[in-house]
Amino acid sequence: MTQTILVTGANRGIGLEHVRQALAAGQFVIAACRSPEKAGELDQLHQRFPERLRIEQLDTGGAASIAALASRLDGTPIDILINNAGLYGGGWDDSAARQTLAGMDYEQWEEILRVNVIGVFRLTAALLPNLKLSERKLVVMMSSDLGSIANNKQGQSHAYRSSKAALNMLTKGLSVDLREQGVTVMSMAPGWTQTDLGGANAPWPVDESVRRQRAVLAEMTLARGGEFLNLKGETVPW
Template sequence: MSETVLITGAGRGLGLEFAYQYARDGWKVHACCRDLTHAEDLLALEARFPDQIDLHTLDVNKDGQIKALDRVLGDTTLDLLINNAGYYGPKGVAFGSLERELWRQVLETNTLSPIMLAQALYPRVAASQGKTIAFLSSKVGSITDNSSGGGYYYRSSKTALNQAVKSLSIDLEGAGVKVLALHPGWVQTDMGGPNALITAEESVRGMRTVLENMEPNQSGTFLDYMGNLIEW
């Protein structure tokens, strides 16, 4: 019996690459995207792997869509839940120009929504064989690593996510669910830009290896795509 993964933000970038690699390797993939009508690459991937990929419309910031997704999944169990959907927000915003509503939007997408989705779907993960929830974080959320300042919106959203992931790992330990925050590296995506150091294929391949080799005592940690521990 094949393993099952659900991926948010699968319309492009790392989410699309996750969907491709897992489908290629025989997993059942539930690929979620905010706007499927404009997700040409994801639609093409579904056409390539029609038996492996199911597509779902999901705006992670809308609780009604999260509930609808849960209903549509029926009795599906999830070996792996990948919270990939994210939002950087406006770039280059310096102290003195911060705006409350823009900050709130970044926190909503990167911090609140992944945890709310995990809350809705964790029984499906707990009932599976894989029992793993992954959250795509970022090294810029590391307080220890912050030596350049700035990036208030995105940095704080990932720092807060990391704290929530740590709490979640403790709360779900009794159910045997492993929880991990992952730094994908500086990746050549729309967010990372063309000058980034690694490709989406390299990043996802590395993160998959980390997840496949993850031990229960690593639950609640913050690792990069090569398995290196990142300080909080």
């Protein structure tokens, strides 16, 4: 049976590439983003794959938006939920200065936590019935190496780092809660990639990062739920 994948933040970067590669592999894709009317590349993909790509509006920071999506998808099995949508808070150079001890933008920090943590939890809860209808039942939390406490040797980016560390805690906790229901939950560190945030000097092209991520996801089993892995399939320390 052909798998159905739901990708949030699907209009650009890693999310868009997950959509592309899933479609190329013959999978059904539900691509969710805040402004579908502005998602030109998604629209082009829909013209190529009208039967296998469904584009949905979703603001992961809004409870009403999440509830509306869950209602529209009622009864639709979802094999893999990729919780990719997230905020750093703006461009690296601009936002990094607003995540320091001396210059923390507290309103921005609250927004980052609302989207990167609370929104992900709310969406996963809302789509749990859809996951349970599927065969694969896999939830992927798109984390970051910056969310590793053990690997934090540079400090800074405190708002973003804390949100991804909290997301990792959700991964572990939900993997325990949902194991008996056959749902696997894991965290993925996609590596420093050539996205708008990562920049052109990042070592991983987006297509290569996603190709490797998909290979890791293909090997995930319920017994490995709760793990934090990188795009090479290696364990990332919490």
